[in-house]
Amino acid sequence: MRRIIYDVAVSRDGFIAGSNGDVSIFPHTGDHVDAYNERLATYDTVIMGRHTYEFAYQYGLPAGAKAYPHMRHLIFSEGVQLPADAEVEAVRADFTTHISALKKEQGGDIYLCGGGMFAGLLATSKLIDVLRLKVAPVLCGVGTPLFANVSERIDLKCISSTLHESGVEYCEFNLQ
Structure with a gap:
């Protein structure tokens, strides 16, 4: 079965973007x-989700184009x-049903690019x-949360953790 992997930059206080979608808070080199x-x-x-896809328009991605050419x-x-x-x-509908079917298709891992609302839906649906x-060495205080609308506990098992020279800490978890 294919895995859904949420691979995302996040502030130390749990935001994937700052106020008004600001991603300049994250180190890009x-x-x-x-x-x-x-x-x-x-x-x-x-x-x-739509907001994540359309966010790329401001960086020159034309509507309908792929952000990642090989995917x-x-x-x-x-x-x-x-x-x-x-x-x-x-x-456009039955998101969780579609994701469940997608996981059963042949292929490799599936990259969950975002955003917080979509990730929250998938997390609560397990x-x-x-x-x-x-994890960037910054506190935002406000912004787009890593998971929106998650009201129940989700246990994680740490698989690995690496502190990069850039100050960014990479952490990988299995969701239980």
Whole structure:
């Protein structure tokens, strides 16, 4: 069975973006970036919510284009607007049913790119297998939470932890 892996940068206080979606709070250079790029090469499918996908528009990604050229893209949103010739697929309903079926398909690991609301839905539905955190040495105070709308405890088992020279700590957990 394929694994859903939430591989994400996070502040020490649990935010994947600062106020107004600010990601400049995270270090974008350093040895942790090389490790992340190596992990990206191992995923064959990426899943994300509409806000995460559309966030890339401000960095030049055209609507309907792939953010990661080697991966199949699934955008989970009832309202995402994509052109007819889109390279990405929209999933507009039955998100958890679709994810459960996706995990049973042939293929490699599935990269959960974000965001916090979508990750919260998958976590409460027990569909995330692995949590890979790139913990930045910063406190945000406000922003987009790692998991939104999660009201029950989720136990984690630490698999590995590495402190990079950049100051970013990489932590990998299995969700139990």
